[in-house]
Amino acid sequence: MTSTHKAVRHDVMRARNLAVVLGEIDRSGPLSRAALAERTGLTKTTVSKLVADLIDGGMVVETGAVRGGERGRPGVAVQVHGGRVAALGLEIGIDYLAGCVVDLTRTVRLRRRLPADNRSAPPEEVIARMGGLGDALVREAAGLGLVVVEAELAIPGPIDPGSSLVHYAPNLGWRDVALAELLQVPVPVRVDNEANLAALGELWFGAGAALGNFLHISGEIGIGAGVVVGGRLFRGAHGFAGELGHVVVVPDGDECRCGGRGCLERYAGQDVLLGDAPDLAALTARLAAGDPVASATCRNAGEALGIALTSAVHLLDPDTIVLGGVFGELYPWLSGPVAETMASRLRRFRGAVPELIASKVGPDAAILGAAGSVIMRIIADPAAFLSAAAQPA
């Protein structure tokens, strides 16, 4: 074996061991170096070297506190460091732009949300504004001593996670938009579907941690769903799974922007729910006051959603259904009709009907899932981010 081969093997082994050590600290920290050696099976010398590299990269920090080791001996413990490495989550919504910065301990450090009529503006302009928001967040994070190492962007349309080309986002009116080329932020960016990332946001920051198997519904102007089974996102063959908004509710129904007919979005999307209410606050005020038109609209939308969810439960078999986005905020009025429709159609066949709950993270689900995805990638392969993290903030 040549020395080049040895060097390659050494790098691969070091990268894997860095991931093992950081993963253990993330799951179970604070831990002493001795405890880490016991848990990972690595020698204390190796652990000390790896921990030193992670400290230099700003990913872990000594607690200073003296704790008992696994064998009862005192030692300095190390834990994940929230003061250096950070992730940027971004979202292009239909009527807003949003972003957040999350540190390596998964604490949300910055959040921004700007109203924006992205349906009326050309894609280049929307993407430029998104880039401006991302750039501002990276600079603001730097002021807090944080180094953003990667970004993830949520968009309201199906996308192959391996690509960054938006084939078609009907609610934005976009077609074949090369996002990655147009978006100017000072860090690498990945792109994923909003509904997928909102489900991951719920999994990591909301109700999902206690659930494991759930369907998260993103009720916005478009309606999407993220399917989480055993704590993992089900994406289908091309990453397009979970397009609940285009499940057929009325076979000969109204034409949809997607090209189909009678899609759920036409009967339960945000535009339908709002009616002539100027915004969501006005709608909830009307609903709270018992306005008959608003109540009937909400009930009809809930029944349509219940029918689409009946089909979704038969195909996807979730344990729990989490109503997110606008649906989460309208939960007090929407959940009754949805649950009744599902129960009347599902109870005899399945015995139990999936439980219906409101999102615990609300409208920020997608940006949290986006930033959280970056954090998961860092924990899974810290070696790939060490040099970026070592840059002066």
Next chain:
Amino acid sequence: MTSTHKAVRHDVMRARNLAVVLGEIDRSGPLSRAALAERTGLTKTTVSKLVADLIDGGMVVETGAVRGGERGRPGVAVQVHGGRVAALGLEIGIDYLAGCVVDLTRTVRLRRRLPADNRSAPPEEVIARMGGLGDALVREAAGLGLVVVEAELAIPGPIDPGSSLVHYAPNLGWRDVALAELLQVPVPVRVDNEANLAALGELWFGAGAALGNFLHISGEIGIGAGVVVGGRLFRGAHGFAGELGHVVVVPDGDECRCGGRGCLERYAGQDVLLGDAPDLAALTARLAAGDPVASATCRNAGEALGIALTSAVHLLDPDTIVLGGVFGELYPWLSGPVAETMASRLRRFRGAVPELIASKVGPDAAILGAAGSVIMRIIADPAAFLSAAAQPA
């Protein structure tokens, strides 16, 4: 460490190494013992001992042929033995009982299919007849020198693979039937849903091997689907995923046996397709002759199936859709309306519409998937089956 601990560890390691060696022979055999040692990293002595155990258990056999080893030296090769260990696949259909015996090389050795009106008979009677067929197949297999070590039974209803209680099989009219207690066959039996097993049958014995990502539709009196992604079955949270027959096609439609309304089965199930035709052969004869009533029925069913599949594609994102069961036999008449309906609703949004093909295994898909599941379990853990396999045939 006590000697008991050592013995336990030795057994675990032997079981794992038996699986490694048999798995390698199954994937890449025939292989010499030297080649097996090179591929597995085990010593030649260990490989020889493990191969001897597998030969004693009737799972592998020497080819007799002298082949070049990996380093060019001649040696006797071993391959999977088709002459001893076998699996039993069984199915309780709505209007038939079926079974097959598959040997360890995945060759189908016996197949049986008996017409039966299982809707009219009490469950105990149906299960007793199924047991009789299973028993007869085990005896017949013994006459061929085969030892059936385990069985798997397909049933037309949702079932948790960990249990063997049929909560509700609407097309059989069964409720809370304890299958495993009632079924008398001389080998251990597992139970799974017919549509899941038919998809696995297609994966291992039909079109699926070349696909990897597909939705297999079991068109029978009931309609089910199996979702295969990356060569693995997607089961959902409780094993109930893929119930395509109860996707809502007409929201205010006819009541279904499942308790729902407007389910696909009411518009495209076998009973609807047959109309007043006495059997499938009569129907295909009418369709081939251009009978207008049969043609219109088939077109309407195809459109209903296309609508349900539009919803299924949006939620599950398959690469290919395989029409199986009765739908496979009606493919020449059904595929046009299905494909046109899907294309008109999906093309703009997704760009490409999943390809529609006919099943390559036909009505035996579920029994092949059932027997194949047993074979996969044997290959994955031969140690668990060695003593059963060593019984005299």
